[in-house]
Amino acid sequence: MLVSLNWLKQYVDIEGIAPEELAEKITRSGIEVDAVIDRSQGMTNIVVGYIVSKEKHPDADKLNICQVEVGEGDVRQIICGAPNVAAGQKVIVALPGARLPGGIKIKKAKMRGQESNGMICSLQELGVEGRVVPKAYADGIYVLPEDAVPGSDALELVGLRDIVLELGLTPNRSDALSMLGVAYEVAAILSKEVKLPEIQYETISEKAGDYINVRVEAKENPLYAAKVVKNVKIAESPLWLQHYLMAAGVRPHNNVVDITNYILMEYGQPLHAFDYDSLNSKEIVVRLAHEGEKIVTLDEQERTLNAHNLVITNGVEPVAVAGVMGGANSEVTNKTTTVVIEAAYFEGLSVRRTSKELGLRSDSSARFEKGVDPNRVLLAGERAAQMLADIAGGEVLDGTVLVDDLDKTPARVVVSPDYINSRLGMKISLEEMLSILNRLQFDVEAANGLLIIDVPTRRQDIKIEEDIIEEIARLYGYDEIPMTLPEGNEQVGGLTPYQAKRRIVRNVLEGAGLYQAITYSLTSDELAQKFALKTEDTTKLLMPMSEERSTLRQSLIPHLVEAASYNVARKADSVALYEIGSVFLGQTEEQLPYEEEHIAFVLTGKWVDHTWQGEKLNVDFFVAKGIIESLFEKLGLTDRLSFSRTTMDGLHPGQTAAIYLDGEKIGLIGGLHPTERKQYDLKETYVAELNLKAILAATVEDLVYAPVPRFPAMTRDIALELDRSKPAGEIVEIIRQAGTKLLKEVKVFDVYEGEKMEAGKKSVAFSLTYFDPERTLTDDEVVNAHNKVLKALTEAGAELR
Structure with a gap:
C-alpha cells in the first residue's frame, strides 16, 4: 500500500512530524513501513513553461525548436523531440542547472547547431513510473492545465512535493488498504482525530428507480446498490486527483473511472461505473454464470466462466465479473452521458475463487478477498455521486436502488483486563487500556471487571480475545513488554x-x-x-x-x-x-x-x-x-x-x-x-x-588407544588369477578369515585385465601385513600364517600367479 502524506493530511493532522519519525512510529505499532519515498527525489529548478512558438529543426526531422516563456517574460529557446509538443501548451521545464532523478544535470547545449537552454520534461523524466502515467502522455511530454502560471514551481503543481510511505501489510490488516484505514491507524498512534469526508450534494427530481431495477438471484451477493448520474461530461480529471492516484500507483484514465479508483483508495471499497446506455436494459440482475458463458473484460480478453462464478448482467448477458473486473460491453467511454454506479458487497471466498480461475487479479478483487467494511459500501456510493456532481458536472438522480440482506452487526469481544495483563506479562492500568481502545475508536464499556468491546466493522481481523490483546500491546508499545527469563530447573544445553x-x-x-x-x-x-x-x-x-x-x-x-x-x-x-x-x-x-x-x-x-x-x-x-x-x-x-x-x-x-x-x-x-x-x-x-x-x-565401543608399536611389521604380496566376475571383496574376506591373529591388514593394490590374461580372467594383487605388538616375528611364523591364507585361497578356486 502506497500512502501519500499530502493525501493523508486530509484526514488526520500530521503536521510537525517528520516523515521518517512517522514511519518509525507506524512500524513500531505493527505495520512495517518498507520505504519512505521522496517523490521530488532532490530535483531543483523545475518550473512551469509556456510554449510561445514551435518550428521544425532545420537539420533534424524529429526535433522542434520551441520558444518557451519560463516566467516574467523570460523566453528561452529549447529543443524538444516529443511528438506531442505544440505551441500554446503549458509544460514542465527543467532550466539549466536543474537536477533530475538519476543524477542528471541539465546544461546549456547545442543540438544539431541550434542552442537549447533547458529541457521540456515528461513525467517519466521526473521519476514517475511509466505504468501510472496517463496514456495520452505515455510517449511524450506532460501538458499542464491552462491556468498554470509560467515560472511557478512545477513539482508542486504535479504533486511531486510529496512523501510516500510504502506499507508492507500482512494479510490480516486489510483495513489499511485504504487511506481512511491508514488515517485511523495514524490517528490512534498520534492520539489525533480522524476527519471523514463530508458528503453533500443536490439531487434532481427524477428517481433512480425509474431508470434501473436491481434483482439479486445469488446468495453470494448480500448487498447491491446502484446510483444513477445523468449529464456526465467525460474529461480529464483535475490535476490533484490525477496525482493522488499516481502517488498510489494507479494510472488515471478519465474523470469517471478516476473517481471510482479514488474512492477505492480512499474508502477501500471497490466501485464500478457502467455506461447506462450501453447496458441496453433497465435491469441489473446479479446471478451465477451459466457453465461456459463468455464475457470480454475491460482488458479486452475473452473469459470463459464457470457455473459458480458470480456475474452482473443486464438480465440477458454478463456486463461484469462480480468483484473482479467490468465488461467491455458496458465500459465508460468519451460518449458516455449517463452513469450507473455500482456499490456492492461480495463474499471474499467467491471473489477469490473466480479471480484465481480466470487468472485475473485486480485492486478490487484483492480488497474483496480480504474483506471490505460492510458499513462503508453505501457511503462509498454516496461519495462517488458527490464527486461525479462536483467534478464531472453530473446530475444525481434521487434515491438509491438497493438490495440489502447484509448483516452489519459489529463483532463483540469480552475480555478481562487481568487476562490481558497475564497474557502480556505486564501491568497495564485499566485507564490505559480504555485510552488505547478509545484511540482506536472501538466502542468499549467496562463493567463487572470486564471490557465489553464492540469492534468497528472496518476491522475485520478482530474476532477473539487475543486480537484485543494484540491491539493493546502494539499501541502500548512492544518495547514496553518486560524482559523475563524462563523459569524451571537449571539444565545444561547440549547436543544429543x-x-x-x-x-x-x-x-x-x-x-x-x-x-x-x-x-x-x-x-x-x-x-x-x-x-x-x-x-x-x-x-x-x-x-x-x-x-x-x-x-x-x-x-x-x-x-x-x-x-x-x-x-x-x-x-x-x-x-x-x-x-x-x-x-x-x-x-x-x-x-x-x-x-x-x-x-x-x-x-x-x-x-x-x-x-x-x-x-x-x-x-x-x-x-x-x-x-x-x-x-x-x-x-x-x-x-x-x-x-x-x-x-x-x-x-x-x-x-x-x-x-x-x-x-x-x-x-x-x-x-x-x-x-x-x-x-x-x-x-x-x-x-x-x-x-x-x-x-x-549403531553402538560403538569406547575408543581405546594403544601405544605406538616398537616392533616391525612384515608384509607379503600375492597376485591371484580370478574370474572377472569375482568381486575382490570376497577374496579379502577369505584372507581375513584364514589369517591368524598375526594378520593385521589386507589391501588391494593392483588389478590387471590386459591381453596377457585369459579371456574372462583378471589378476588382482593384495598386500598382507603381519604384526605382533609384543615381539618381533620370525620368518617361520609369518610363513606358517601366510601358508594358511594361500591354502584357503586355493580351496576357494583362486590361482596364485
Whole structure:
C-alpha cells in the first residue's frame, strides 16, 4: 500500500512530524513501513513553461525548436523531440542547472547547431513510473492545465512535493488498504482525530428507480446498490486527483473511472461505473454464470466462466465479473452521458475463487478477498455521486436502488483486563487500556471487571480475545513488554548423541568438498520410489500443487540428480552435493507417514583439478566409495562396513554395490546408467544413499588407544588369477578369515585385465601385513600364517600367479 502524506493530511493532522519519525512510529505499532519515498527525489529548478512558438529543426526531422516563456517574460529557446509538443501548451521545464532523478544535470547545449537552454520534461523524466502515467502522455511530454502560471514551481503543481510511505501489510490488516484505514491507524498512534469526508450534494427530481431495477438471484451477493448520474461530461480529471492516484500507483484514465479508483483508495471499497446506455436494459440482475458463458473484460480478453462464478448482467448477458473486473460491453467511454454506479458487497471466498480461475487479479478483487467494511459500501456510493456532481458536472438522480440482506452487526469481544495483563506479562492500568481502545475508536464499556468491546466493522481481523490483546500491546508499545527469563530447573544445553554424530557426518562430507543441498520432500509419483533402498506404500497429497509435487519421496537421489543437472546446465561442470533429509515409508499406527532420515550424495565432473601441476582426476566409483569409507572410519564403524555387488534400475550394472553394516543392508552406491545420464545431460555421475538413522543408532565401543608399536611389521604380496566376475571383496574376506591373529591388514593394490590374461580372467594383487605388538616375528611364523591364507585361497578356486 502506497500512502501519500499530502493525501493523508486530509484526514488526520500530521503536521510537525517528520516523515521518517512517522514511519518509525507506524512500524513500531505493527505495520512495517518498507520505504519512505521522496517523490521530488532532490530535483531543483523545475518550473512551469509556456510554449510561445514551435518550428521544425532545420537539420533534424524529429526535433522542434520551441520558444518557451519560463516566467516574467523570460523566453528561452529549447529543443524538444516529443511528438506531442505544440505551441500554446503549458509544460514542465527543467532550466539549466536543474537536477533530475538519476543524477542528471541539465546544461546549456547545442543540438544539431541550434542552442537549447533547458529541457521540456515528461513525467517519466521526473521519476514517475511509466505504468501510472496517463496514456495520452505515455510517449511524450506532460501538458499542464491552462491556468498554470509560467515560472511557478512545477513539482508542486504535479504533486511531486510529496512523501510516500510504502506499507508492507500482512494479510490480516486489510483495513489499511485504504487511506481512511491508514488515517485511523495514524490517528490512534498520534492520539489525533480522524476527519471523514463530508458528503453533500443536490439531487434532481427524477428517481433512480425509474431508470434501473436491481434483482439479486445469488446468495453470494448480500448487498447491491446502484446510483444513477445523468449529464456526465467525460474529461480529464483535475490535476490533484490525477496525482493522488499516481502517488498510489494507479494510472488515471478519465474523470469517471478516476473517481471510482479514488474512492477505492480512499474508502477501500471497490466501485464500478457502467455506461447506462450501453447496458441496453433497465435491469441489473446479479446471478451465477451459466457453465461456459463468455464475457470480454475491460482488458479486452475473452473469459470463459464457470457455473459458480458470480456475474452482473443486464438480465440477458454478463456486463461484469462480480468483484473482479467490468465488461467491455458496458465500459465508460468519451460518449458516455449517463452513469450507473455500482456499490456492492461480495463474499471474499467467491471473489477469490473466480479471480484465481480466470487468472485475473485486480485492486478490487484483492480488497474483496480480504474483506471490505460492510458499513462503508453505501457511503462509498454516496461519495462517488458527490464527486461525479462536483467534478464531472453530473446530475444525481434521487434515491438509491438497493438490495440489502447484509448483516452489519459489529463483532463483540469480552475480555478481562487481568487476562490481558497475564497474557502480556505486564501491568497495564485499566485507564490505559480504555485510552488505547478509545484511540482506536472501538466502542468499549467496562463493567463487572470486564471490557465489553464492540469492534468497528472496518476491522475485520478482530474476532477473539487475543486480537484485543494484540491491539493493546502494539499501541502500548512492544518495547514496553518486560524482559523475563524462563523459569524451571537449571539444565545444561547440549547436543544429543544422535545430533553430535549427525554433525560429524556433515563435517566429513563438507571436508571432502561436498556442498549441502536441500530439495523438496514432494516429488512425482513416477520418481517417488526411484533408487529407494526399500519401498513401501507411497503417501500422496489430496490436493497437490502440481503432478511434480504430488507424492512424498522414498529416496533422496532423484532430486539430487536434478540439482546436479541444473548446475551443470549453468556451466558448473563439477558438482558435488549431499543432502540429509527424511524419506517417507508407509504409515504409522497414527495413519501418518513413517519418516526415516537418510543421507545421499551425487558427484559428477572432476574430483581433482590442479591445472598448474598438470593433475586432473575425474570422479569415479572409488572416489564415491572412499567418501563412504572415510565417513564410517570417522564414526568408528570401519570393521563393520562391507560392500556387495548388486543391480538397480537407473544405475550401471557393473558399477553398483549394496552397502552393509553388520551384515544388514543400509545403503547403495553406484554410477548412473548411460541412458539415465543422457536424460539429465550429465557426464559420468555417481550417487550414494544411506540409512542415516541406522548408522547413527549403531553402538560403538569406547575408543581405546594403544601405544605406538616398537616392533616391525612384515608384509607379503600375492597376485591371484580370478574370474572377472569375482568381486575382490570376497577374496579379502577369505584372507581375513584364514589369517591368524598375526594378520593385521589386507589391501588391494593392483588389478590387471590386459591381453596377457585369459579371456574372462583378471589378476588382482593384495598386500598382507603381519604384526605382533609384543615381539618381533620370525620368518617361520609369518610363513606358517601366510601358508594358511594361500591354502584357503586355493580351496576357494583362486590361482596364485
